[in-house]
Amino acid sequence: MTPTRWTGRNLGLVVPGALAVLLVLLALAAPLVAPYDPAAGRLADRLLDPGSPGHPLGTDGQGRDLLSRLVWAGRASLTGGLVPVTVATVAGTLLGIAAGLGGRLTEQALLRTLDVLYAFPGVLLAIAVASLLTPGLGATVLALSVVLTPAVARVAFTETRRIRSSEYLEAARVSGAGWGALVLRQVVPVVAPVVLVYASSLVGLAVVYAAGLSFLGLGVAPPTAEWGAMLDELRPSLLTHPWVAVLPALVILAVSVVFNTLGEALRTRIGDAAAHLPRATPAAARRAAKQVTR
Amino acid sequence: MSSGAPDPTNREAGGPPGALLEVETLGVEYPGGVRAVDGVSLALRAGGALVLLGESGSGKTTVARTVLGLPGRGAVVTGAVRLAGTDLRALDERALSDVRGRRIGYVPQDPSSSLDPLRRIGPQLAEVLRRHGVADGRRAARAAVPGLLATAGVPDPERVARAYPHELSGGLRQRAAIALAICCGPELLIADEPTTALDALVRGRILDLFTTLRADCGIALLLVTHDLAVARRIGGTVAVMRAGRVVELGPAERVLGDPDHSFTAALVAAEPGARR
């Protein structure tokens, strides 16, 4: 085995990957890592600036320690990002494969539905769905799952179509293989890597959307600690205590950069089918570009 | 059969010194140590024809492009390239751009990727005419376009001038590319596999066009190909290339009819329809 070298390319994958794992671990280990109880606050200590004794990142409007809250909030925020991506991956793959293997009717049904869903800017759709539900982590997860599934379905569909016209499938069918075995052994191994790479690039986006929904009051609500919700809570203090108010914003930004860099690195390493450059139909190219960059 | 080294004075190919194009021990090396061209020397007299014949990877295209000063990214070039005495390698990019298109015309292999797909044919031609000062102003340039297309054998030149490249057939596209290459009356025309992307029927006509251009306008032709039939049809001098070197050099009938070098012989024998 040739030893892996510490090249720039490898570092570009290892560093964000390690950071991402670190973030998840921190969130999981919140009870151990956070110095204070995130729900306990002393009003006498409200809105202390970062660097104050005992509170390295300051306190919020109710005197709760920000460092502890931010660490605990990681649980809700990362869940709000990772769970929808997982759900969308599974649901989208199933839908995409089903449409890819199905007849003309299923294909058209899927494509037209995707067209309609793509007619809404993503956040708008998330808002529309979330507003139907009672605020909470569940609302976030459900809304984002709905928003992300079509994108994954598209990727899975395109890959399935690509193999469908290959001869492996024909040969297997002719030899009497049942659909179930066929899908498991022929289709999934080819579709899965592409879908997984694409899905990994969605995590950053999902975390941002999840926090955004909470910020708008549609997702996780106070007093639960969640980065977007904290942003909303601290907003009134923006003009008077800006450095405290922007902390959740910085955290979300940092987390987003880490996951996006990881997704990019994975994508360039494994490579992906959809091209960056224009294709003949603007709509088809748009869809392809969405897969690459959304 | 002898595997003779190429004749360094190149009397057979170019004739007396003062040839139009002289290439002297040209070497081109790419990053990673790949020597695409190794010690190649050629000469071409005014109005003459020289065919660089070889398989893919033989370095023939690299020689052609290096003459133009476009060897590719990261290339390290050694040796000399002279056009009517002017050392092309000593020129900076600006001076070289004056030579390209004006004194040397280039017909690339695939007209689909060498013509700007976003502009019509006419404006592309007119632009080159104005750039080299052959036409003064837009109106004059535009007026000259149909005539130039006609010289390249384009039927209905007005329609073609108004067309986009993707609206034309392969043969018409290649003729448009040729018009672009000769529009400023160059002394030398370099054609890189000009017929490879074309149908057999069209191929012959394009090759005849080259012969006509040589006869009517006195343009010298440096043609790169892997196809022996093309080499035969063009005639003139043939330089057989292999692995970056010229292995045989001489008049077409002699080299292809009675080759000295074993490689050339193998090429000729491998040609479909060859007599054994």
Added chain:
Amino acid sequence: MTRFLLRRLLLAVPTLLGVTVVVFATVALVPGDPVAAFLGPGAPPGARQELTERLGLDQPLPVRYADWLGHALTGDLGTSISGQRPVADLLFPALGQTLTLTAAAFLLVLAGGVALGALGALRPRGPGGRISGALSTLAVSAPQYSVALLLIAVFAVGLRWLPAGGTHDVFGSGGPADLARHLVLPAVAAALVPLGLTARVFRASLGTVLAGELADSLRARGLRPAAVLRHCVHNASPALLTIGGLQLAYLLEGVVFVETLFAWPGIGRLLYDALTARDLPLVQGGVLVVAVAFVGVNLLVDAAHAAIDPRVRA
């Protein structure tokens, strides 16, 4: 060209219909009893029946949909519960404000994205390339609300260079300069993500063109480096229009947050307020208008793409 446009218009119709269905269904499915909410407790028994009939809520869903759609097409989007005015009266001025902000952000996206992308394409392995890559990733990852808050904290509160919100100073002179001052921060906040995206795509596209056959052919014709670059940029630009619709999506998404944070009186803020007040007709009308506008602008993007790249028209 006209045939292409007509075809695209025709194809947009079923999409638009689907959009109206989704919008209608979303609001119709909201749990809760609007009639009870409207009347409040202590209403006489017959009032409920009367109101239900008057609002048409006793009709089957498809009939309600057709009715709503019919009204919407004539410009009647219902009455806002919280604003007590026709929804259309509230929406269209707000749309104008949003379009102003979106246009400003779009200019930033185009200028910044092309510049950053070109920087990366011209010297990919040099410092320019690395800066371009890093900034693009940073920009793409920058959630609009985070950026908005950071900008306010730094420029409005910290440095006091720019205003923290609104479209005009309350006691100011008004006019374009004032508007421009108020546009800067929100436009930047909304523009960052699409800018990063544009930079990435343009860098890839221009890089490919510069290294390709066309560039060499142009040089072989003797065109000067400036002209070669110009034509390469021209050939790299269709890629931008391909993702134009996507950028627009990111812009509009960002608008909801940016308008809320900067108190910009556009549709985004209107929607946010409507959601908070559970003003369903307003939410419905707002989402519909945004979605339709989105489809419309996408059509324009397709038209521009066909105008630049003739191969698309085929």
